[in-house]
Amino acid sequence: MNALPFPFPVVTWDDQAVVLIDQTLLPEQIEFRRCNDIPSLCLAISELAVRGAPAIGVAAGFGLVLSWRLNMVGENDPKKILEQFLADKKQLAATRPTAVNLFWALDRVGAMTAEMVTKGESAESISSALFAEAQAILDEDVAMCRSLGMHGQELLRDYSTVLTHCNAGGLATGGYGTAVGVVFAAKESGKSISVFADETRPLLQGARLTAWELQNQGIEVTVVCDSAAATLLSQGKVDAVITGADRIAANGDAANKIGTYPLAVLADRHGIPFYVAAPGSTFDAGTETGQDIAIELRDPGEVHQFHGGRATPEGVAAWNPAFDVTPNDLITAIISEHGIIRPPYRENLAKVWGSE
Amino acid sequence: MNALPFPFPVVTWDDQAVVLIDQTLLPEQIEFRRCNDIPSLCLAISELAVRGAPAIGVAAGFGLVLSWRLNMVGENDPKKILEQFLADKKQLAATRPTAVNLFWALDRVGAMTAEMVTKGESAESISSALFAEAQAILDEDVAMCRSLGMHGQELLRDYSTVLTHCNAGGLATGGYGTAVGVVFAAKESGKSISVFADETRPLLQGARLTAWELQNQGIEVTVVCDSAAATLLSQGKVDAVITGADRIAANGDAANKIGTYPLAVLADRHGIPFYVAAPGSTFDAGTETGQDIAIELRDPGEVHQFHGGRATPEGVAAWNPAFDVTPNDLITAIISEHGIIRPPYRENLAKVWGSE
Numbered sequence: 001m002n003a004l005p006f007p008f009p010v011v012t013w014d015d016q017a018v019v020l021i022d023q024t025l026l027p028e029q030i031e032f033r034r035c036n037d038i039p040s041l042c043l044a045i046s047e048l049a050v051r052g053a054p055a056i057g058v059a060a061g062f063g064l065v066l067s068w069r070l071n072m073v074g075e076n077d078p079k080k081i082l083e084q085f086l087a088d089k090k091q092l093a094a095t096r097p098t099a100v101n102l103f104w105a106l107d108r109v110g111a112m113t114a115e116m117v118t119k120g121e122s123a124e125s126i127s128s129a130l131f132a133e134a135q136a137i138l139d140e141d142v143a144m145c146r147s148l149g150m151h152g153q154e155l156l157r158d159y160s161t162v163l164t165h166c167n168a169g170g171l172a173t174g175g176y177g178t179a180v181g182v183v184f185a186a187k188e189s190g191k192s193i194s195v196f197a198d199e200t201r202p203l204l205q206g207a208r209l210t211a212w213e214l215q216n217q218g219i220e221v222t223v224v225c226d227s228a229a230a231t232l233l234s235q236g237k238v239d240a241v242i243t244g245a246d247r248i249a250a251n252g253d254a255a256n257k258i259g260t261y262p263l264a265v266l267a268d269r270h271g272i273p274f275y276v277a278a279p280g281s282t283f284d285a286g287t288e289t290g291q292d293i294a295i296e297l298r299d300p301g302e303v304h305q306f307h308g309g310r311a312t313p314e315g316v317a318a319w320n321p322a323f324d325v326t327p328n329d330l331i332t333a334i335i336s337e338h339g340i341i342r343p344p345y346r347e348n349l350a351k352v353w354g355s356e
Numbered sequence: 357m358n359a360l361p362f363p364f365p366v367v368t369w370d371d372q373a374v375v376l377i378d379q380t381l382l383p384e385q386i387e388f389r390r391c392n393d394i395p396s397l398c399l400a401i402s403e404l405a406v407r408g409a410p411a412i413g414v415a416a417g418f419g420l421v422l423s424w425r426l427n428m429v430g431e432n433d434p435k436k437i438l439e440q441f442l443a444d445k446k447q448l449a450a451t452r453p454t455a456v457n458l459f460w461a462l463d464r465v466g467a468m469t470a471e472m473v474t475k476g477e478s479a480e481s482i483s484s485a486l487f488a489e490a491q492a493i494l495d496e497d498v499a500m501c502r503s504l505g506m507h508g509q510e511l512l513r514d515y516s517t518v519l520t521h522c523n524a525g526g527l528a529t530g531g532y533g534t535a536v537g538v539v540f541a542a543k544e545s546g547k548s549i550s551v552f553a554d555e556t557r558p559l560l561q562g563a564r565l566t567a568w569e570l571q572n573q574g575i576e577v578t579v580v581c582d583s584a585a586a587t588l589l590s591q592g593k594v595d596a597v598i599t600g601a602d603r604i605a606a607n608g609d610a611a612n613k614i615g616t617y618p619l620a621v622l623a624d625r626h627g628i629p630f631y632v633a634a635p636g637s638t639f640d641a642g643t644e645t646g647q648d649i650a651i652e653l654r655d656p657g658e659v660h661q662f663h664g665g666r667a668t669p670e671g672v673a674a675w676n677p678a679f680d681v682t683p684n685d686l687i688t689a690i691i692s693e694h695g696i697i698r699p700p701y702r703e704n705l706a707k708v709w710g711s712e
Contacts, residue, residue, distance in 0.1 A: 026669075027668065027669035028666070028669075196675070199667060199668075200583075201555070204667050207659075208667060208668070208669075211669055212669045212672075215672050221672055221673070222672075222673040223660075223667075223668050224675050224676075225558050225614065225659055225676070226557065226582050226583040226615075227554075227582040227618065228675065228676070228677055229618075230615075230618035230680065231651070234617065258581065258583050258584050259582075259584070261586050261587065261590065262585075262618050262621075265618075265621060265625055266621060303555065303579055303581055304579075309662065311555060311560050311579075312563045312567050312579050313382075313383035313384075313564075313568045313571055314383075316578075316579060317576075317578040317579070319578050319579075319580050320584070324590075
């Protein structure tokens with residue numbers, strides 16, 4: 001397999017189309033999907049060809065560039081272009097109804113565009129500014145992840161072994177990643193790191209995506225069933241556990257992919273540091289503790305099925321929580337883009353992220 | 357789905373053939389596989405149509421009945437029949453090279469047969485005695501499991517919820533089961549029990565077999581991904597964890613399917629009893645502690661594959677330990693056919709099982 005450029009070109013713009021690594025085909029095939037109209041981009045987002053909140057945000061930004069440029073064809077009046085642009089924006093917003101970064105990126109680029117139209121700027125100059133703004137969303141994400149990674153890698157010695165869960169990687173972001181970004185940053189800093197990746201049932205993001213990313217960048221990776229991670233930890237085969245987070249409460253409790261909490265308990269039992277790598281955007285100062293985080297229950301079909309096969313007897317129930325909550329006392333440190341945040345979390349999170 | 361008779365007819369004899377529930381077809385289809393010659397029975401054992409040490413032992417016993425009766429056709433001399441019988445016995449022994457119960461059953465029935473031949477008994481009377489001995493192996497297993505189950509069910513209140521891992525069920529034994537047998541015994545005692553079954557990657561014995569058994573007997577069962585069990589325990593949704601054991605050391609440390617140890621750690625953290633259900637045959641007085649139990653590493657292909665699909669990128673490594681070891685201090689009690697064994701285990705295991 002040929003190594004891709006790094007940070008991965010998860011979402012890029014090539015003047016006529018939004019180009020995505022088609023994540024529905026990974027790990028079997030590396031193919032780029034060109035979306036040269038809004039319906040094809042909407043389909044790519046809803047089919048999870050691009051997934052992960054930051055990556056979706058980048059795709060949405062470039063989607064608005066695409067919309068503006070398509071609507072400029074045969075039309076010079078910015079007000080008329082804006083009408084169709086806003087209809088496209090609505091379509092993009094409807095692809096993933098709970099994706100915060102999607103709305104955030106659409107609003108950021110949309111607000112700038114509307115303002116320029118109001119000011120009477122030309123269609124051409126709006127087109128240029130739109131591209132710059134969308135590219136900035138991507139560049140800011142990569143810079144944020146690299147900064148997070150560089151802080152995090154200071155926690156790893158050369159020749160360390162890291163255990164991670166799910167895919168908090170380049171493919172979920174603008175190309176660099178958070179938890180996996182720490183490993184990439186360690187490599188950029190000249191350290192040799194090897195990784196154990198939990199396969200992460202039910203959707204196997206670890207086996208499919210994290211393993212693929214690390215392999216692509218020449219980092220030694222070994223996949224284990226989620227239930228084997230405890231043995232890795234008990235046998236001293238792991239120097240640090242690093243996971244991402246979907247939401248961090250004011251007291252430092254962290255919600256992440258189902259299966260994170262037991263890793264934290266086992267790491268604690270065996271004296272292995274457990275780190276959460278997450279940017280300020282995951283911090284929710286309005287949520288007091290992990291107990292206030294509602295756990296999304298997903299389709300039981302994800303448990304019943306696997307790669308098209310059926311695992312369970314017809315008619316049997318399955319319970320499929322998407323996330324679990326790791327209490328703050330099990331978290332050794334939170335790795336952020338501003339540095340390493342340590343307990344006491346209530347004070348220190350507010351200090352670092354409180355103003356964001 | 358029609359309920360099967362219970363204990364399940366996992367392995368039975370119908371006068372001309374060894375009849376097995378074909379476990380390669382579960383849970384999609386319930387089909388019985390008739391083995392009316394030794395090669396077809398050897399194939400059934402090696403293909404895992406019958407699996408689980410006690411069930412394989414029963415199949416081997418009936419296999420020797422089949423051998424004797426086939427070799428009696430056109431031959432009255434017990435010594436000549438014995439020659440071919442011993443060749444068949446060797447074939448059966450070669451099917452699963454590490455299955456202790458397989459050798460034990462073959463030796464038990466084989467020794468009896470050789471003795472009767474030496475004593476000059478008729479082919480016909482040996483044939484009858486052979487059947488009685490093979491049937492006794494089955495009946496003793498069912499009686500042992502029922503006794504274990506009856507002791508174990510006293511630990512469960514009506515309307516309890518049990519979490520189990522892998523398949524220590526009827527299908528692995530003569531039809532009643534050990535860890536799952538406790539649930540069947542609770543039902544026979546009039547209690548209403550519901551069960552959470554870990555799917556048990558990589559081979560999904562929980563999703564495929566434990567869920568099927570319980571559903572077939574009308575017991576409420578819900579399958580979860582192995583990594584979701586921690587959330588069940590932390591949310592108080594489980595009253596007791598009950599697993600089987602493959603081997604119990606002199607100090608009570610217990611080796612069982614990979615993923616058992618983290619359940620014990622989590623149960624301990626949340627104050628939920630963790631029980632190991634296992635017969636005396638799993639007790640290994642010669643093994644001092646769990647540290648002396650070698651952990652079998654199985655084919656990484658089991659992690660890479662799932663129901664014919666591939667989860668990981670080609671060329672990525674996987675690590676696939678078959679078992680883990682739960683230290684004795686995390687085991688609330690061991691449920692045996694002779695009663696409930698509690699700490700201190702070194703003394704109490706020797707007392708109950710020492711003479712076996």
